[in-house]
Amino acid sequence: MSRPPSGESGTRTSRAVLVERPGAHRLVEREVPAPGPGEVLVKVAAAGICMSDREVYDGHRDPGYVRYPVVPGHEWAGTVEAVGEGVDPALTGRKTVAEGFRACGACERCRCGETSLCASGYAETGFTEPGAFADHVIVPARLLHLLDDDADLRAAALLEPAAVIAAAVRAGRPQPGERVVVVGAGTLGLLAVQLLAASSPAELAVVDPRAARGDQALRCGASRSLDPDGAARLEGRFDLVVETAGAPTTAASSCRLARRGGRVVLTGMFTPGAAGIDPVHLSLSQLEIRSVFGAPSSAWSDAVRAFGLGLLDPAPLITHEYPLERFADAVALVGGGDPKTGKVLLRP
The missing domain is CATH 3.40.50.720 (NAD(P)-binding Rossmann-like Domain)
Known part of the structure; x- marks a missing residue:
């Protein structure tokens, strides 16, 4: 298994915005997590904030679709930094996005290609699993959609809504x-x-x-x-x-x-x-x-392909960018009603 290198102190740290309960968050700093079997560790380049994230923070999301405490962030793009056991080491260094739904891949709906209707129960990055309002995020390698080497990761953070x-x-x-x-x-x-x-x-x-x-x-x-x-x-x-x-x-x-x-x-x-x-x-x-609620794997493929061909250009939709430390300022803009506010990004 490939692991990220250690710093001078022997331990690298990774920050994350942790929403402990509605209306309460803090920036936590922990050791960089190691990917498990079948997983990858991604260095986050940019993560978008949408109304669903605002609902998580305000406590307005249906209780069946969020699990506190949680690190939000389901719209993101980054670079694979390390891979877990059983994952192709050649993925290291690749630019990528990933599906949010943790579909099982084995139920009848998944086998029919309807992964957003997975019958095994709801699980999604940024809502029930740690998300990308962080320096790093861990996701199953099977959910990755790789990007071109010259892809704009700032714009690619919008590929989840595009999917x-x-x-x-x-x-x-x-x-x-x-x-x-x-x-x-x-x-x-x-x-x-x-x-x-x-x-x-x-x-x-x-x-x-x-x-x-x-x-x-x-x-x-x-x-x-x-x-x-x-x-x-x-x-x-x-x-x-x-x-x-x-x-x-x-x-x-x-x-x-x-x-x-x-x-x-x-x-x-x-x-x-x-x-x-x-x-x-x-x-x-x-x-x-x-x-439509979420996107199946086929729609993700469509969005990533359109992005690579230049048919989809999300970059002009971005109006604000904030560091993780200013999460409170960033999330306050979302849903505020100002027509000048487009997509708001967090940039770790």
């Missing part, structure tokens, strides 16, 4: 010449615009109440930007609707944007009390509706 969008695109099956609309112009929405633009739509609209976000969507490849009132005048127009906002009304409004027989993919994380989908409209319109 979620790749799953949505797979579910939505866009065809050249279709009318497509993305609801929401946050990180997920802007990544969706980039991937959907590659399908050569006749129209690629974005709906967001924030004009600045709409303008950014145009720079990402959208053909038009709409506010919710403007979108309401186009109900029944679109072949494919990709919802990314998770706002209380956007699941219902997205269904109204779809044409009869159209397709709707919901990726936003909705809170209890969100407006429901009208079953009468659903049945009469014969809509096809899919939801």
Whole structure:
């Protein structure tokens, strides 16, 4: 087994942001962990903060999907620093990202390729397993998706949300010449615009109440930007609707944007009390509706491939970068409502 070299004192240390319980965190310093059999130790280059991380910190995440104390961080990129027993030593030094879901690979759903629906129970890096708001993270080697040697690791930290969008695109099956609309112009929405633009739509609209976000969507490849009132005048127009906002009304409004027989993919994380989908409209319109939570291995492959080909460029979505010591400042920005705040990174 390859292990990281020792420093002058004989022991190397690694820092991590530990959320002990909702609203309480501290920066801990420990000996660099050694990867076990089948695992790799990754030196983290950058880790993104999303609303799920804010929910973990605030205590708003469903108790079945978090285990305190926890080191958050499920959006990240880094370099393999050491490998455990049974892992190819040639991985050492490779730039990489990794799937967050710790799928078993053996249940019926995993064998069908639906690793995000693993029946063995929920386990995910940064929620139930130590994540990447740290100098190092340990993950199973089987979950790695290797990057090109010249890959921008800062931008690659957004490949986890990009994989979620790749799953949505797979579910939505866009065809050249279709009318497509993305609801929401946050990180997920802007990544969706980039991937959907590659399908050569006749129209690629974005709906967001924030004009600045709409303008950014145009720079990402959208053909038009709409506010919710403007979108309401186009109900029944679109072949494919990709919802990314998770706002209380956007699941219902997205269904109204779809044409009869159209397709709707919901990726936003909705809170209890969100407006429901009208079953009468659903049945009469014969809509096809899919939801996405996380991403299977196939979608990760799609996202990494698109990133390597330059079809996906997450770097312009990054607006703020902080060291681990300023985690409190960084997480406070997420979900704060400032349209100038895009993706916030921690840089160990």
